[in-house]
Amino acid sequence: MTDFQWVGQRVPKVDALIKATGAAKFTNDISFPDMLTGKLVRSPYPHARILNIDTRRAKRLRGVKAVITGKDTPGVKYGVFPDSRDQYLLAVDKVRYIGEEVAAVAAVDEETAQEAIDLIAVDYEPLVPVFDPQEALQPAAPVIHVHAPNNISTEMFVKHGAVEKGLENSRFQADEQFIIDGLAHCQMEPYVALASYNAISGKLDMWMPHQSPFTKQKGLSNTLKMPLKNIRVLKSCIGGAFGGRSEVSPADFCAALLSMQCGRPVKICYSREETFVTTRQKHPWIIDIKMGVDRDGKLLASKIKILADGGAYNSTGQIAISVAYTIFESTYRISSLSYQATRAYTNNPIRGAMKGHGIQQFMFALESVWDILAEKAGMDPLEIRLKNIVKKGEKLNSGSQITSCHLRESLVRVADVTQFKKKWRSPSPRRGIGISCSSMISGFNLGFRSGSTAYIKFNEEGEATLFTGTTDNGQGNDSMMVQVAAEGLGISMDDINLISADTDLTPLDPGSYSMCAAFVSANAVKAAAADARRQIFEIAADRLEANILDLELRDKQVFVKGSRQAGIPVKKLLVQACRSGKPVFGTGYFRPDIDYFRDHTKKGRQKGQMTGAYSFGAAVAEVEVDSETGVVKVLRITTAQDCGFAINPMAVEGQMEGSVGFALGQALFETLDLRQGQVMNASFFDYKLPLSSDMPEVCSMIVESNDPNGPYGAKEAAEAVHPAALAAIVNAIANALGIRPKNIPITPEKVKKLLAASQRTIA
């Protein structure tokens, strides 16, 4: 570590100053003199046929420059995967949830746009809706999509080994059902899209918060039927994503279509309510888990059944229901298993990606079951986990290899620091302690976009410009890339200009989801810096009469290691490179070695490597419960994260603390309150996010395992802490109450009900 000048150091983010002073330009801060305001007409019905849309009065309103309905779109359907595109850009036949987009207008100001929206008359024929996923799967349920008469949006099956036999052979068994509510991302930045179409050049410029400019560009190309090269997604600052900003959004293509129609830039900025209701949300789940262990607590068999409420359209449903299995097997040796997950269509809002899709839902349930089994087996929660967790070098059932793993170390660390075993066995009055862990992937197969390229160019003073396609959603990716480049180039972070996340300017990159940034994108940056350094060394070796391997690069000079000889300024070497006909230009590429395949039949066959590396997190939560009020106070959360190597420990800790905040909200407060398809709490007043005053004391520990393929050993950081902390809180509440909550969030009312039902009070 100490050999490094920039990586591994606690450096402030490169955008800290502009963010702190308000100088940062988010999409809504970007304006053009002739820009129009766009607004969307949304369905008031959860399920209805559209009989007619009359836009004539709106079109006649002074100040209205464009009005579009489904007829003005290219008539295609969109969705995340080519085989699951089920939604028209603007509803043409039916609406399937309250809030669905039906028409769009662009006008000179917000008031006029709103007036125009109100003047658009849509005739609906209401249809019978269905909101409960279990009901939706009944034969008599209303059919939401013609292509899915059974209302099954997507299904997944995995089978491995002799499950029934495994269960039979089990000494201890658990069979439990868990229910998890839907959540909203609550990014601080509301969704906003700005489109500027140039009819002369045919080029479309777009700004919006996103997780990958290339994914947005591709989504726009698909929905607008426009060549990729004519669409440019430009960089703006982004106020949070959490998985919710990867798909193409109606705001994106409606702003584009409106701009194309009237030849002026159009900005659509969602209200907070629209952001809550019509952007993708976390899937509510019902999970049935049956698990059996032998007398030593070793897992023999698991039988898992999941029903997810997908809402009105597919979105990322396929992924949501598959990742639970993925993370299960990369955390614990699963032995025999059957896994069946179904995602039902309902007339609720659309559910998609949020913070690991379905991982937290599942890990809450799984980690609850581990505690149940531990109790049955007479073991403590740490003990049973240590018996079953994966280790470095193991090959998973799916075929993936674990290349680095300090999960054991992480669990032991949080247990030791908190005196977990002692406190768990004899909790103080009203207090409880819980432990949990999880794993996480670092990158995923994203086809053409699985790998990342980075370039580094130099100006005539030897300062560098780094080009990377990755996105910074606030987590510090921009800073990480500059750190890695500075380390490789032996120059100061201040000497590096960064160009990132622009489809025209930067090379292809997976983007800032599937946890690619550290493992994939930073690896590409490291390779680009190494490439530039090699070119510089080749010239320097000659001048210094030294072997390339004996050279080092620091403070913009090349030295012979250990020699007192004066260094050669890099600038001189750059000039010499130009003169010799080959200027220094670093290019680097990294693509994780992934080849995972799974068939979609009930046979659930699979093979190959799923991700570049697995990372791991563990947490211990300590809580206090007021049996009078039912209020749970989380006192302390101690987390450990194996992120391979912390490129910026301060940023990793920040992300770990953020994960604790998410876990806290999901465990105790957050629920998207739906009644008859209507979100009842679509505001920060009604939707209870944890406040800073709700935050417990947090202790974050980084446990480095140095992945052999990660840049400087780094891999994904901090996301496993979220499910671990969530389940740890639940387990701590169970430890305090002596009763186990099986649905989250665990509100004071639920605590009181649990206590009442069990006729217990706690001392």
Added chain:
Amino acid sequence: MTDFQWVGQRVPKVDALIKATGAAKFTNDISFPDMLTGKLVRSPYPHARILNIDTRRAKRLRGVKAVITGKDTPGVKYGVFPDSRDQYLLAVDKVRYIGEEVAAVAAVDEETAQEAIDLIAVDYEPLVPVFDPQEALQPAAPVIHVHAPNNISTEMFVKHGAVEKGLENSRFQADEQFIIDGLAHCQMEPYVALASYNAISGKLDMWMPHQSPFTKQKGLSNTLKMPLKNIRVLKSCIGGAFGGRSEVSPADFCAALLSMQCGRPVKICYSREETFVTTRQKHPWIIDIKMGVDRDGKLLASKIKILADGGAYNSTGQIAISVAYTIFESTYRISSLSYQATRAYTNNPIRGAMKGHGIQQFMFALESVWDILAEKAGMDPLEIRLKNIVKKGEKLNSGSQITSCHLRESLVRVADVTQFKKKWRSPSPRRGIGISCSSMISGFNLGFRSGSTAYIKFNEEGEATLFTGTTDNGQGNDSMMVQVAAEGLGISMDDINLISADTDLTPLDPGSYSMCAAFVSANAVKAAAADARRQIFEIAADRLEANILDLELRDKQVFVKGSRQAGIPVKKLLVQACRSGKPVFGTGYFRPDIDYFRDHTKKGRQKGQMTGAYSFGAAVAEVEVDSETGVVKVLRITTAQDCGFAINPMAVEGQMEGSVGFALGQALFETLDLRQGQVMNASFFDYKLPLSSDMPEVCSMIVESNDPNGPYGAKEAAEAVHPAALAAIVNAIANALGIRPKNIPITPEKVKKLLAASQRTIA
């Protein structure tokens, strides 16, 4: 030629549509909501000491946001060459010409800025000025700069062989003096600079018309004492340059300093008058030429003395007085020569680069002398030129090699097409015909910026983005680069996005001066495309089981040449490249093999290659003179240009026609009318530019010599036509009048004076 799909074709410019429709964004079209207007306080005196500057009243004016004087600048001097920096950013001690910048303000609007300017009180102590360069060199002349007590701005000496002996041995001699007036560039876009400084990030964004973003960036870094990486020059459309937009301008650094002071974007847009008076202008010259030829007309000796009026500061003076020699020796075998050029400081406006600096001035004189010598030797003008012009393979006295040359072919072609010899010997009444030729360089030693790099990246559909640092001033460089890339990549020009001329985004490039674009920048683009193609072929060869050399790339597919086998889509190969861990990314570099050196002593030693390639032009002009009114009408100009290979013949012809327009103006109309240092005709009403109705019939012929080092054989195009056409017009007038005009422009008054002095009329 016919093998090429894109190069060599008459394709419309890539920016034709946006230019034709007015959608193109020039710097003045770029605005920001909080942008301020900047204005400059200028000296009303040609020479004066500054006693005091009182800005208090201006600063108090409502709406004024920043006021700067010399004290608010970094205190450095600027200028083109490190050893000739002689001007403060804002005058601190003295002012040296009428129009010199003394202070600057930024205010909320133009009226307020103007009012503030008027409120700034500058106390001057007028000093004796000197306007005539000959007077300036007298011992008693007022001293303009302390560092140059003799008022010599710069001098140049070349000596080669035994000149006096050569003159003695000459059978025919000429000894003439020529006088050439100063000119203005008259770019359609007035000078304008927009600066946006971000105090938080410390970054400065700049837009302005320029010939190289990197040269402007470097100039700003020098004048603002700011690291290069903090200065970004961005692309905007440019409305003409002609050499006048390479140096850093007071508008540039004043806009920057004002923006830094008040934290808002500042735009300074010069009035037409400011553009005329205070941007760089063409040097007025006095040239003495003594030349001798043997009985066969072969040049034996030349003795050349040049006095240039440089105005108040150095600017590009060093180059201006050296290029005459350069072009002399690359057009004619010079045998023995002495060349002495002096640039005097005067209290006139500053003279700098314009269309070949000093080439037209000199070639007008030289080509007049050839006609005089031809007459003395009893030869015709074509004959004497053909005896003396350079040929391919010759090594010049300076040490440069001529790698390709169709100068003879060009001269013969224009003579043949016009029946020159016949018409010259027996002109029609009042009519005359003249012939002339010239050469031009293709790129020059620009230090770190002598070479150009280009990159090509691909999106996931196989469309490409080309990065090049070169600038398009209107001549079509952007289009040329796209053409060359399309040819190399086997894709359509429409499939290529171009990113050009942005210091952050694009790689180092010499810029669009010294005639680098075709020879240097397009060569880099060609290399980048070849690099990408090679990578694609390497993958395809495997799949097609073919040798790389047998492959061809067209219509986004790779084929085996001559085979009927189906091609492989490039997109598939690009995906495969990604999967194999090395995505296709083309990089190309080209640096002309130049190593020219000249010492600055009176010995005038020199050696090495001056430029990448020489190009050549020839012209025949046919005129009609009205002896009554003195009005010259140019009837027809026939030009031929050896540009090696015409990448876009339509663009080359357009540039040739533009050169004819310049020649026409300089021959007959244009002069910057100075009286006591004051420009008397600083408007398009007073300064006579040729109108389209003044334009003669123009016949442009491209003569291709295929330079061995040029991209597809290309080198500089069309600039040699300017001096050739200028001198041809003059020679034609001499042919018509029987008397030789020796100063230009040849106005009707001058024609009448010539006729009166010689007591001749023409039939």
